[in-house]
Amino acid sequence: MTEAWRADEAEGAGLDSLLRVADHLDFDDFFHTSWRRLYPMAVGIAGDRASAEDALQTAFAKAYASWSRVSAAHHPEAYVRRMVVNEIISSRRSAWFRRERSTAEPDAGAASASPEGAVVDRDAVWAAVQGLPVRQRAVIVLRYYEDLSEAEIADVLGCSRGTVKSQASAALRNLRTDSFSALTGEGAPR
Amino acid sequence: MTDQLAAVLRSHLDVEPPPGDLAAVVRRGRGVRRRRRAMATVTVVAVLAAIWVGATAAIPTAGERAADHYARFAPMDASGGLRAYADPDVAVHLGGSTYDATDLGSLDTDAIATPHGIVFYDDNRPMLLRDDGVVEALVDGSVDRDAGFHPTAKADSVSDEVAFAVLDDGEAVVTVRDLDTDEDVHSWSTSCGRCTDLVIDAYDDGVLFVRTSGTTLAVDMLSEEVVDLGAGVRVADVRNGTVLYSGVEPTPAPSGTRDWTFVEGAIDSELTFDGAYVVGWSSLLAPIDPRADPVRLDVGPTDGSLGFWSVDTDGSVLVIAPDGTYPRYTVHDCEVPSGTCTPLGPFKPKGGDPAFIGADM
Incomplete structure (x- = not known):
């Protein structure tokens, strides 16, 4: 912020206005940092970039609206991560999403530089991950991409650790059934 | 094997994220706040309203x-621009x-023409003549009246946002309304007494240019x-970061958050929406970039003879161009930039x- 922009005071801005600016700046920093960190996770759970960005926008807008509460949390980014995951899960419940979901292949470019066979295998597994029910997919992404513990995943999803265990087990079983052999050629993960 | 699953996830997800749209997030966040406040207020007010409703x-x-x-007026077709011009005190064409x-x-x-109709003032109250012919008030509550208060209204060229002002207890309150969603996206107020010198000169991409005493x-x-x-x-006009001004070059030049280009021009001229050309009293549109050709x-006419121009x-x-004997x-x-006319x-x-409605020209 330049000194010139601070000329707000010249128009009689009061303490409330200054505090709003301070809040705004805090949120700016938080937004730019956290957006980058949460984006890949959101794409992994949502399955496509457009849906991920929608969920992120909505979650951050709600965070802005409740910034005093969010910023006071022990770990604001974890707070917003939970909001993002919940946005994605709740959007999957709506009839609109079932009708309108993008079918574009996410991140095709990220795999294109790999040898052809490996790309096919990885894409098959990626497709199997995307075919999981959304809560199972969330558990997989949070566990194997975000590297969260079962307790942390339970906190994000608002469920018990036992539920996380059973969801993870079911997810791996589904992956084994669907396509994991395409990647390993020797069976499913245990 | 879960390592391999992690590798698959990394190969698909470790990409450069696109930049987040902070402005959109803040806008939506403010909307959420407003709705929450409104809901809280509604809960209280509903009880009181029940008493008064009868x-x-x-x-x-x-x-x-x-x-x-x-x-109720006849609907207007804004699909090719609102094409708002007038025969003063006789007829308005919209x-x-x-x-x-x-x-x-x-x-x-x-007043100002927008893709959604005309924003104008009725006794200091901002109103909208919608393209379906219905007139509605943009501010529903009480507004202070002062015959000397003429803040004008200005519309953004790349969004549905329009800026207008009302007087409220010694303050001028400028509101930016999204005419598509009918939501207030910004508000700013300044203490200025009667505020008769306050004029909204331009509104571009979230920045208001306002003249005060x-x-x-x-x-x-x-x-x-x-x-x-x-x-x-x-300030004559602002479009796409180009600030067309008259008089002394602005100092201090804003820096940091905006990359503005300041161009001196006549106070009654306008900019094309891309900010690349000045529309003045001529069918030759001067380029902002001195290396570019005019349109x-x-x-x-291009020689200073009679004609009238405005950006739709x-x-x-x-262009209202003479066609035979005056005043035909x-x-x-x-x-623009082809210059092709219909x-x-x-x-x-x-x-x-x-x-032209909303243009000094």
């Missing part, structure tokens, strides 16, 4: 009363329809930060020179 249900609000002064000016006396230079300010409506552009500057519109709501240029004209709609029809004003 007595007051039939009483219209101040805004409704203001709108009730207007009959979107291909013609209206009796006596019913629309408030459509003067304080002593100076001209650029107000970033999102952050509410203010730049004092100086007392001697008059020559297919119709209208879709970014094209309206033809109205044209010209594309005649809209003959025009023979009886009330004086042709006028």
Whole structure:
């Protein structure tokens, strides 16, 4: 912020206005940092970039609206991560999403530089991950991409650790059934 | 094997994220706040309202009363731009329809044409003549009245946002309304007494350029930060980061958050929506970039002889060019940068020179 922009005071801005600016700046920093960190996770759970960005926008807008509460949390980014995951899960419940979901292949470019066979295998597994029910997919992404513990995943999803265990087990079983052999050629993960 | 699953996830997800749209997030966040406050208020007010409803249900609000002064007008077609011009005190032409000016006396230079209709002031209250012909109040509550308060209204060229102002207890309150969603996206107020010197000179991409009694300010409506552009500057138009000004070059030059280009020009000239050309009293549009060629519109004079020009709501240029014996004209709609023009029809004003709604030209 330049000194010139601070000329707000010249128009009689009061303490409330200054505090709003301070809040705004805090949120700016938080937004730019956290957006980058949460984006890949959101794409992994949502399955496509457009849906991920929608969920992120909505979650951050709600965070802005409740910034005093969010910023006071022990770990604001974890707070917003939970909001993002919940946005994605709740959007999957709506009839609109079932009708309108993008079918574009996410991140095709990220795999294109790999040898052809490996790309096919990885894409098959990626497709199997995307075919999981959304809560199972969330558990997989949070566990194997975000590297969260079962307790942390339970906190994000608002469920018990036992539920996380059973969801993870079911997810791996589904992956084994669907396509994991395409990647390993020797069976499913245990 | 779970390591391999992690590798698959990394190979698909370790990509450079696109930048987040902070402005959109803040805008939506403010909407969420407003709705929460409204809901909280509604809960309390609903109880009180139940008591009053029997007595007051039939009483219209101040805004409704203001709108009730207007009959429903014929719809207008804004698909090719609103094409808003007038035969002063005789007829107003909007979107291909013609209206009796006596019913629309408030459509003067304080008004502004937008893709959604005309924003104008009725006794200091901002109103919208929608493209479906209905007039509605943009501010429903009470507003202070002062015959000397003429803040004008200005529309953004790349969004549905329009800036207007009301007087409220010694403060001028500038509101930016998204006419598509009907939501207020920004608000800014300044203490200025009667505020008769306050004028909204331009609104571009979230920045308000407002003239006050002593100076001209650029107000970033999102952050509410203010730049004092100086007392001697008059802003004629702002589009796409190009600031067309008259008078003293703005000092201090804003820096950091905006990459503005300052161009000196006549106070009654306008910019094309891309900020690349100046529309003045000529069919030769001067380029901002000195290395670029001017745009020559297919119709209208370029030698300073009689003609009238204004930028339409879709970014094209309206030209009212002489066509035979004075005061016979033809109205044209010209594309930029091709300069190709389409005649809209003959025009023979009886009330004086042709006028564009919301343009000083």
